[in-house]
Amino acid sequence: MNTMSPSISAEADMRSKGAAVPVPDGRRKDTLMEDKPEDTVIEEGKTVGKPFTADPKFKLRNVDVSYGADRAIKNISLDIGRNEVIAFIGPSGCGKSTFLRCLNRMNDSIDICRVKGSLELDEQNIYDSKRDVVELRARVGMVFQKPNPFPKSIYDNVAYGPRIHGLANRKSELDDIVENSLRKAGLWNEAKDRLDAMATGMSGGQQQRLCIARAIAVSPEVILMDEPCSALDPIATARVEELIAEMSESYTIVIVTHSMQQAARVSNRTAYFHMGHLVEVNETDTVFTSPQHPLTESYITGRFG
Amino acid sequence: MQTANLLPLVLVLAVVAYGLAYMRSRAVAAPLGGIRNLKALPFYYAARAALWCAIPALIVLAVWAGFEDKVIQGIVIASLPPDTWPESAGQASLILSQISNVAAGSLNPEFLPEHITGAASLLEAMQDKSGNFKAILVVLIAVLGATFAWTRVAPHINARKNVETTLRRIFFVCAALAVLTTAGIVFSVFLETLRFFDRVPITEFLFGTSWSPQTALRIDQIGSEGAFGVIPLFTGTLLISAIALLVAVPVGLLSAIYLSEYASKRMRSTVKPVLEMLAGIPTVVYGFFAALTVAPFIRDLAAIVGLEASSQSALAAGLVMGIMIVPFVSSLSDDVISAVPQTMRDGSLALGATQSETMKKVIFPAALPGIIGGILLAASRAIGETMIVVMAAGLAANLTANPLDSVTTVTVQIATLLVGDQEFDSAKTLSAFALGMLLFIVTLLLNVLALKIVRKYREQYD
Structure with a gap:
């Protein structure tokens, strides 16, 4: 899946260290001053590439999100297909996390947040006033940036969701759910002997996989991941990425990431966000090898970020 | 000069x-x-x-x-x-x-x-x-x-090092001062307590069931013998404190949950200061509120139901004291509940838990130590409270568990023993020190117990 040329990834790595980076031919140039990609005019609601698919899981049309007077998401339309892994990339503050949190209505807890437009999951409106958020979130699970296991035992963390939704009638059923979820999250071998130990005592990577197991335990259809590896070391990141690849067989996965290499490694499609606009959506290979929009190209080649 | x-x-x-x-x-x-x-x-x-x-x-x-x-x-x-x-x-x-x-x-x-x-x-x-x-x-x-x-x-x-060292020593002296003062108070109370036990046997003090500290001032004076059984005082204290906590803990905790999890920002910024104002009302004001409004109301209410209540009752004092200590519970609990990281709430809500499930299963266990701390503070206020009890529950040392009776508490007795002209080496005045010492030990034990409970059940987030 890694289709990035070595020079692109090397440049992207260096870009994160400072403003002035040596470009391959040896000249030094200030990447921010020369092209000013921020000045590129984006036409609202115009997305380059292929934002729509046949028979989508999520059908999102003309979505507008605002925090008070600030418009965080500007007229975005996108389809998310069944059992696909779609990556949201873009510079900080571009709205990709906000957009992700609309998909299971996690923005509800923010008083000043307003969501407009049509958001449908399996052709049912997510933001219908009669919609039961509990049922929605049981179907659309979420994994957060920082591992956030509850300060309970490993077992209780995984059993939390099934208990709330009454998924198990007997203790043995619950045990099975916990074991299966931990197995799917690749944590069973490490955790089976210490299910009663506090989850907060595990390493960061284990905690994040526990959070994934916790999300899987309620058998969701979609899993939203908000920069799931940004607090993890490379080895733990590799484990989680393997896990994403395995899970993509049975779940729809939406992943927000700051790492373009990660997007290239794990996703089928990639959506590039910029200042609240959805600039480009396409097959991941296409986005990283022949981006169609100048902003996308600037971003993936590391001109800004 | x-x-x-x-x-x-x-x-x-x-x-x-x-x-x-x-x-x-x-x-x-x-x-x-x-x-x-x-x-x-x-x-x-x-x-x-x-x-x-x-x-x-x-x-x-x-x-x-x-x-x-x-x-x-x-x-x-x-x-x-x-x-x-x-x-x-x-x-x-x-x-x-x-x-x-x-x-x-x-x-x-x-x-x-x-x-x-x-x-x-x-x-x-x-x-x-x-x-x-x-x-x-x-x-x-x-x-x-x-x-x-x-x-x-x-x-x-390098003057910086000298100054820092000196400041550190000054801070240490301040900290030591507080500790030494406490130790000094305990020590002096302890000595007076020993003098009291010279006159009254410790078993009578701890296990006696009647309290009437009037003793003869002179040898030739005709007076009652005096009884120094502490049990009625402690049952009175426990009865009133229990009633107060029964009011304060649910009201305080639930209002804290409302304020931190459900109320809008504007609501919270108005209601919280008003609740905290309750703590600023002088206890004597609560006292006459209890004595003049609540106690007669309870007596009349009891009469309607067909019960007999004295016009000064443990229930009246306990109810008003409960209202008084609500802010200790609510304000501290609100602070610790708000301090639980948002990521915990997000994690629970994203799994499809409702707000109340999140509260009950995640936030409350994580905030437990702070909540217990607030309740302990409220309990020690209740145990130490004097004025409301003097005015609303009376001075009669009845050994009873009936909240409609009048009872008295340890602190009230200490106050009445030492008020007015007293000679300072009679069993009557010395008993105040013994009561103080016992109260100190009991509250200390309560604190230790509560800390143990907290350590057992807390769910520590990092």
Whole structure:
């Protein structure tokens, strides 16, 4: 899946260290001053590439999100297909996390947040006033940036969701759910002997996989991941990425990431966000090898970020 | 000069030393090319000068002021003719007060023997001399200290380390002071308690079921024998505190949950200060509210139901006390609930938990230690509360579990035992110390127990 040329990834790595980076031919140039990609005019609601698919899981049309007077998401339309892994990339503050949190209505807890437009999951409106958020979130699970296991035992963390939704009638059923979820999250071998130990005592990577197991335990259809590896070391990141690849067989996965290499490694499609606009959506290979929009190209080649 | 005048004088000298050392450090730095060439900032040189000026002078002042009177008194007594030397400590203090009254001019010297008036003039002279010596010595030490620090303003000397070390010691002394005061109070109460147990056996005190501390003042006086059984007092205290906590814990906790999880920002910023205002109402105001409004209301209500209630009842005192301690529970709980990280809430909500499930299963266990802390604070307020009980629950030491009866508490008894003219070595007054000691031990045990419970059930987030 890694289709990035070595020079692109090397440049992207260096870009994160400072403003002035040596470009391959040896000249030094200030990447921010020369092209000013921020000045590129984006036409609202115009997305380059292929934002729509046949028979989508999520059908999102003309979505507008605002925090008070600030418009965080500007007229975005996108389809998310069944059992696909779609990556949201873009510079900080571009709205990709906000957009992700609309998909299971996690923005509800923010008083000043307003969501407009049509958001449908399996052709049912997510933001219908009669919609039961509990049922929605049981179907659309979420994994957060920082591992956030509850300060309970490993077992209780995984059993939390099934208990709330009454998924198990007997203790043995619950045990099975916990074991299966931990197995799917690749944590069973490490955790089976210490299910009663506090989850907060595990390493960061284990905690994040526990959070994934916790999300899987309620058998969701979609899993939203908000920069799931940004607090993890490379080895733990590799484990989680393997896990994403395995899970993509049975779940729809939406992943927000700051790492373009990660997007290239794990996703089928990639959506590039910029200042609240959805600039480009396409097959991941296409986005990283022949981006169609100048902003996308600037971003993936590391001109800004 | 008086100690009261010397104190500000030393402080003024310290400020002067600060200013001079500050200017000097800048002057020293100027030819070197600015204060960057000093080992420390000018502030540290200046602060060191101020500390050198003030601390030794203040220590000498404190020591002098502490021993001044004793030394002068010793000299005055020794100057009396040997045949008039006091035979006991009591007599000595009598003679001394006579002498100092003459010296102060409040006693006419004409009617007193000559050795007293002579001693009075000696006392006056000694006090004058001591005052002058003290003033000179203290100012001298202050100036010397400041001068020493002044000479040590040099670019290669690191004043920062000296100042930091000195400040650390000052902080330590402050912390030690608080601990020593507590220990001192406990110790003195303990000694008086031992004296009480000389008169009344400890078993009668701990296990006696009747409390009536009226004893005969003189041997020939006809009076009751006095009973010092503490059980009715403790049951009364527990009854009232339990009623208060039964009111305060649910009301306080649920309002804290509402304020931190459900209320809008505006609601919270209005309601929280108002709730905290409850803590600012003087307890005596709660007291007459309890005595004049709540207690008669309860009596009338009980009469309607067909129960008999006394006009002063444990229920009235407990209910009002419960309202009084609501802010302790609610405010502290609200703070700790709000301090639980948002990521915990997000994690739970994203799994499809409702707000109340999240509260019950995730937030509450994580906030438990703080909540228990708030409840403990409220409980110790309830146990220590006196005024409301005096006014609303009465003084009768009934051994009862009926909240409609009048009861009394340990603190109320301590207050009534020591109010008014009392001789200080009767079992009656000494029993107050024993009660205080027992109350202290009981609350200490309660605290230890609560800490143990918290440690067992807390769910610690990081």
